Amino acid sequence: MYMPKVAVLFGFGINCDHETAAVFEMVGGKATRVHLNSFISGDDKLSNYDILAVPGGFSFGDHLGSGRLMGNRMRFSLREELSNFIQNGKPIIGICNGFQVxxxxxxxxxxxxNEPDFIQRASLTLNDTGxxxxxxxxLEFNQHSNCIWTRGMTTIDxxxxHGEGKYVMPNKESxxxxxxxxxxxVRYIDPDNIDANRDEVLPFPKSPNGSMMNIAGISDQTGLVFGLMPHPEAIYAQWLHPDYTRGTIPNVESEIEWEGQGLQIFRNAVEYVISKN
Amino acid sequence: MKAIQSHYRNESIQQSRRAAGIVENQPTDVELECLAQTWSEHCKHKIFASKIHHKDLETGEESVVDSIFKTHIMKPTHDMQKEVDWLLSVFHDNSGVIAWDDEWSVCMKAETHNSPSALDPYGGAMTGIVGVNRDILGTGLGARPIANTDVFCFGPPDWKGHIPENLFHPSRVLRGVHSGVRVGGNESGIPTINGAIIFDERYLGKPLVYCGTVGLMPRRLPDGRESHIKTPSAGDVVYMVGGRVGYDGIHGATFSSLELTDESPSSAVQIGDPITQKKMLDMLLEARDMGLITCITDNGAGGLSSSIGEMAEYTNGCKIDLAKVPLKQSGLSPWEILVSESQERMTVAVKPEDVDRFEKLANLHEVEATAVAEFTSTGMFHVEYNDDTVAYLPIEFLHDGVPQLQLESEWNPPEHTMFKAPQDSNHNNILIDLLARPNIASKETWVRQYDHEVIAQTAVKPFVGVERDGPADAGVIAPIHGNPRGLVVSNGIAPRYSDIDAGAMAAAAIDEAVRNAVCVGVDVDKIAGLDNFCWPDPIQSEKTPDGKFKLAQLVRANRELERICRAYRLPCVSGKDSMKNDYGKGVDKISIPPTLLFSLFGDHPDVRNTATSDFKNSGDKIYLVGESLEELGASEVSFMLREKASTNGIGGSVPSLDNPEKLFQSYRALSSLINSGIVKTAHDCSEGGLGVTLAEMCIGGRIGANVDIDGTGNCSLWSRLWGESLGRIVVAVSPQHESTFLNGMSGSTVTYLGNVEDSQLLNIIDGYEEIISVDVSTMVNSWQRTLDMTGGGV
Known part of the structure; x- marks a missing residue:
């Protein structure tokens, strides 16, 4: 079976690279932690990989705003490579700081x-709590989304x-x-009030940041690029759930006996690449 | 001073100095500064190494302790090292290392950063946490920091009295320290998994900021070397890696070895930048795995002088060129470059044939790495600035030249007015008030701001239960992804018991750390400890007229430490002492209560079988493991009632451990029941006793309980309800597992207390007498309000 090659970025304060690489390995990917500068210098090429993951962390200390410096470095140094990556149908995920990037x-x-223009259209800003x-x-996933990462997902804990996770856009129209x-x-929901209007901002802490329309994560129009503030890799195993000792956590059907709810996101991308090859 | 004089008067020393072209009969400024740093209390631990003439006026005993450290800490650990095969490296490296399994070893270190945090709470605390992270990176050939713990001791957050000159209000210290540790830990990508905040008026004079870090490393590197052993040789090139050297942090080691005054320099506090350090950390761990590192240590206290000086002991010599050291600003004189404690720097030795690969890797990571020295075998600590020799000291003299102090200690038990329980007390109100005490109240809003689950390994998080706001006893992590094998990290601290007996204080701290770990199912056969002493100056002098007493407290604490650690077969693998925690002089002098923080890390066979403090299901059976004794001395309830003028004193018996061997058997039994999945709920009894413990378990579970405390100990109701006797754990077990639990605990003292109830009320009776009936939401409210930084009064 083909093992999709996953580039997991690290360096400059990214700090979820180890676990992000690990979860791709668990679902059949071959993950490599690649320093961003290796792509910029040409020592390694983005085109050598099938999937790109930008993990969480504090890239460049979030100086000048979360994800700003890292975003600039990618936008100016890897423009062509990123554009080709997406146009060649390869998935990208950004988690937390990676989403901000x-x-x-x-x-x-x-x-x-499907042709990226590298124009910023939204932002992630300071949580309402400050x-x-x-x-x-x-989290609740959109059943009508074409995002390849979230196929078949319904809800997960x-x-x-983060401190800057409030998703904002310049106007209602956009x-x-x-x-x-x-x-x-994907959006934040209140599991105890399942009938609530999805567009109306939930009170803290059900929405941890006051995001517009309770947005936790979005995809691009191709469905290949996906970013979210919460950390699905942090529930790769059931024992990481805070209710684990209470015996009340949702069951996950899987060959991996201990699989947690978050792992499916990464499996979706790996299987997507396999299905194309 | 005399040792230094005789060194420079020695004829053959003078001869060798002449040959090296350096002033022959007196120290240079560089040498003096270097000796001052290296021989400071901070670096040399002179009090723990001293010879103490100890008198106990209570028993008439007179004895001599030749080094507390060697006698009570090192010896027991070395004795235990003969019995187990997993103690890989103790005491001599930057942290203690134990074998976790065949593939991985773990290490842990805790540090204090008290003086800097008093003067600059944010900067001081941040450098505290990133500094101890570097101790881990500097262990063996480099370990990866995977978890932090923070324990703070502050003055009362609502303090209304006088604030000493040059110090800050405790609330400001709390905020600053919290932000510093938050930024330092979060931006470094290391989860903060366990900690505590303690309040007492005397920490106004000096706050205590304990930062601990756990590290993980492969037992063997890809090139076959064992990772816990440094392998330098003469000729290796010594790099300074990471940040640059500047004026910040000059004299950090020496100033923190003195009491604080209104003249203490805040320029002695370093300024941290976690991202510079994170880049360096990523780079150095890659360098380690590529086999490029032969030796590594951090630049902390004493700067390059200490880091290169200590590593040079391995090869017996080094030659440093200070002119090569990259600077933040020009104008630093050579001695300032040598001793500056500017942050984010590691000192790394590389074989000459590997320097190109090492520098290329540094380049990739945009990390500055500069060759500043080489190891030699000349026996000399040789420092040049360009072509001038500015220091030329024998390695042996530098490290072993400091003479042993001779000190006097004298124990005379302090007198206290006895604690008398007030008549006609309303125990409902006492419970509600105790829950709101800063020492007991929830610290959740502060702790939530620490990332406690980066690395995706944290199984038991700092807060547990239905609403994830009940207290956790210990942190549990499964650091190898996909593998449920775990590590437990816990802490114990009980400074107020020092008011009665610092020995009991030490015993309580150790027992609490062990019990916390037992509550989550640690493997009691593989636990290791860190002793972190913070003491007021214990050297008798004009400014410390009670020095003999304070030193006697230290002797008693260490005797108890040895006794309890031997009983629990708990080796201390690393530690630290901070011995000048006083502010000012004379009548205004504020001395902290003698404080031992005992940190523990241990093995957990499978994180899927652990327990948390929250009550789970209605009908679960509640048991008390251990028993209550008549021990209300220095209890939280005694302090509270004295503050309210409901009683006059806090005196009485302080909790003690008469038979730790027996307790340890019951800990072993309980831990293995948790490991087998029989027990899912356990919580230790500490401040506020059984009453507060049960309340916290109801809060975590958002559920009620009916409990009868009759039969929990042959002592007064007050002692059974609010006493803090050690060795006690409350357990809840489902009815179908009750008999297995009782069989497993046979031989231990176990008392049936009652049931978890599908109600929102905690009801406590004593036989036929109703004592307490409080609803859960009242308890939640009281517990959470005091320290709620999102809108509370702090």
């Missing part, structure tokens, strides 16, 4: 069509760990378009 490079939410927090949230395109791939 993808938004600031302009890959998310991206333009109409502070960084680590807490668990419940996982942690958020937000509505995002929604109409089904690019809102």
């Amino acid at each position: 993808l938004v600031k490079t302009g890959l998310l939410p991206g333009p109409d069509g 502070r960084y927090e680590d807490r668990w949230v419940t 996982c942690p958020v760990r 937000l509505r378009q995002l929604s109409d395109n089904n690019q809102i791939a």
